[in-house]
Amino acid sequence: MVWNMSAEFEILPRAFYCRDTVAVARDLLGAILVHETAAGVTAGRIVETEAYLQGDPACHASRGMTRRNRVMFGPPGHAYVYFIYGMYYCFNVVSAPEGVGEAVLIRALEPIEGILHMLRRRKREKLTELCNGPAKLVQAMGITRSHNGVDLTGKPLYIGMGKKTTETVVTTTRIGIRAGADLPLRFYLKNNKFISKK
DNA sequence: GTCCTGATCCTCT
């Protein structure tokens, strides 16, 4: 089956991202992340996100702009991809108006399209182990450092509106951080088996 | 320049 983008959904416009970061993080649940490459198309439904706010000690931008985090201060709707723990990458969506250093970390996807590519890239058999973590979904989707700063409102990497969901959104504290660990800025779809952690 | 830490994941016990 071929992913029929125009028939299934429309690409989220820049205005979607140019809003309060917490609202963007919540509203991204149920949206579809798509990556079109020469090898084929991979796509997944976003089921878990985290908001990183300016003034929030866990946010890379909390101490001002640097070479690494400058994309976060740029126009919304772009990708912020950074290298972590010597071996992994994490994928974020820049939110809020230009000049504000905020972003939404995509933590988990429900695989939809290009499962075979994901299986090959991840070297894992189980569907639930393909995209249930920020570094895992980056691997499965074929996202690399070169995607840092790319515009997500157009091909080859973009986010489309998903079908309207009635699933309950659960709010918890964020995973894997020390500073700002008590802030309720993680969101996921209740009872979804593709999230990274309960 | 050195030192330490980290928005992680995997393997082993």
Added chain:
DNA sequence: GAGGATCAGGACG
């Protein structure tokens, strides 16, 4: 549940 892989950014001097 613990520890290792492996490196860039940031703090410090």
